[in-house]
Amino acid sequence: xxxxxxxxxxxxxxxxxxxxxxxxxxxxxxxxxxxxxxxxxxxxxxxxxxxxxxxxxxxxxxxxxxxxxxxxxxxxxxxxxxxxxxxxxxxxxxxxxxxxxxxxxxxxxxxx
Amino acid sequence: xxxxxxxxxxxxxxxxxxxxxxxxxxxxxxxxxxxxxxxxxxxxxxxxxxxxxxxxxxxxxxxxxxxxxxxxxxxxxxxxxxxxxxxxxxxxxxxxxxxxxxxxxxxxxxxxxxxxxxxxxxxxxxxxxxxxxxxxxxxxxxxxxxxxxxxxxxxxxxxxxxxxxxxxxxxxxxxxxxxxxxxxxxxxxxxxxxxxxxxxxxxxxxxxxx
Numbered sequence: 001x002x003x004x005x006x007x008x009x010x011x012x013x014x015x016x017x018x019x020x021x022x023x024x025x026x027x028x029x030x031x032x033x034x035x036x037x038x039x040x041x042x043x044x045x046x047x048x049x050x051x052x053x054x055x056x057x058x059x060x061x062x063x064x065x066x067x068x069x070x071x072x073x074x075x076x077x078x079x080x081x082x083x084x085x086x087x088x089x090x091x092x093x094x095x096x097x098x099x100x101x102x103x104x105x106x107x108x109x110x111x112x
Numbered sequence: 113x114x115x116x117x118x119x120x121x122x123x124x125x126x127x128x129x130x131x132x133x134x135x136x137x138x139x140x141x142x143x144x145x146x147x148x149x150x151x152x153x154x155x156x157x158x159x160x161x162x163x164x165x166x167x168x169x170x171x172x173x174x175x176x177x178x179x180x181x182x183x184x185x186x187x188x189x190x191x192x193x194x195x196x197x198x199x200x201x202x203x204x205x206x207x208x209x210x211x212x213x214x215x216x217x218x219x220x221x222x223x224x225x226x227x228x229x230x231x232x233x234x235x236x237x238x239x240x241x242x243x244x245x246x247x248x249x250x251x252x253x254x255x256x257x258x259x260x261x262x263x264x265x266x267x268x269x270x271x272x273x274x275x276x277x278x279x280x281x282x283x284x285x286x287x288x289x290x291x292x293x294x295x296x297x298x299x300x301x302x303x304x305x306x307x308x309x310x311x312x313x314x315x316x317x318x319x320x321x322x
Contacts, residue, residue, distance in 0.1 A: 007116075010115075011115055011116060011119040014115055014119065014123060015119060015122060015123055015126070018122075018123040018126045018127055019126055021127060021130070022126050022127055022129070022130030022131075023130070025127075025130045025131055025133075025134045026130055026133055026134055026137070028134065029133070029134035029135075029137040029138050030137060032137075032138055032141070033137050033138060033140070033141030034141075036138075036141040036142060036144075036145045037141060037144070037145060039145070040144075040145040040148050040149060043149050043152070044148060044149065044152040047149070047152045047153055047156045048152070048156060050156070051156050051159055051160045051163070054160050054164075055160060055163045055164055055167070058164045058167065059164075059167045059171075062167060062168060062171040063171065065171075066171050066174060066175045066178075069175055069179075070175060070178045070179060070182070073178075073179045073182055074182050077182055077183065077185075077186045080186070081186055081189060081190065084190055085190070085193050088190070088193055088194065088197070088320065089193070089197065091319070091320065092194075092197035092200075092319040092320065095318055095319050096197070096200065096201055096204070096319065098318065099201045099315050099318045099319055100201050100204045100205055100208065102311075102315075102318070103201060103202070103205045103307055103311055103315060104205050104208050104209065104212075106307050106310075106311060107205060107209060107300075107303045107304060107306075107307045108209075108212070108221060108303075110221070110224040110225060110227075110228045111228050111231070112224055112227045112228045112231060112261070112265065
């Protein structure tokens with residue numbers, strides 16, 4: 001129980017100081033909360049930036065694989081082509097003379 | 113100066129409540145932050161996967177397109193080679209036909225060409241164009257003989273006359289009705305074109321078939 005006025009003032013002052021201290025705690029907590037949210041926003045930005053990087057890296061690797069696949073396919077086709085052309089030309093060379101003879105005969109064939 | 117017990121209790125309560133609210137503020141902020149980051153990571157993973165899959169589809173389509181183009185090109189090049197071989201046959205035929213004009217049998221062949229042309233025109237008064245070299249081969253008697261043969265085959269009185277214009281071709285004849293626009297082109301060049309049109313498929317089969 002308050003005994004006198006000066007003691008009452010002292011107690012009120014002490015309570016006001018406690019309120020100020022409490023408000024300080026709350027202000028600190030709010031600032032820290034804001035800081036946490038700012039850091040969170042930055043972290044989200046970093047996460048999103050990493051997507052771009054990951055996708056770009058993956059796409060780069062896919063393109064490399066694509067080039068390799070297409071190049072391998074083209075090499076195979078070239079090999080097949082050379083092999084086919086060699087076979088084709090051998091066969092055609094063997095048959096050209098007969099074909100020429102036949103066409104010449106047809107060109108010289110008259111209806112009378 | 114020490115506070116009275118009542119005031120001290122109030123002071124402690126003020127500070128305890130403040131501390132508790134401060135802790136709650138920080139805890140809520142931390143939870144919200146954790147949730148935000150977790151959701152961001154989850155979304156990021158979904159987005160990353162979706163975009164990579166999207167690009168995989170694009171790349172797969174591109175590979176298939178490029179491979180298909182390469183295959184079409186392969187078949188095109190192979191066809192070109194086949195066509196080259198066929199063309200070589202007709203080039204050789206052209207050379208042999210040209211060489212034939214200097215051979216012994218060519219005179220008789222030219223006679224047959226004249227008769228064939230005349231019969232196709234149905235006989236009558238016909239004008240023949242031949243090249244300069246062949247003029248020596250076609251004598252008046254040859255023309256009479258040819259006219260007679262045409263007459264017999266076409267059942268039409270026939271006369272043959274050599275044109276003064278020399279034909280610019282390697283051999284054969286261009287025959288036309290006198291005074292009319294109807295003509296038969298029986299030159300070696302034309303016969304070559306004809307066999308080329310008619311026999312290309314056959315020659316392809318001869319060269320490249322089983």
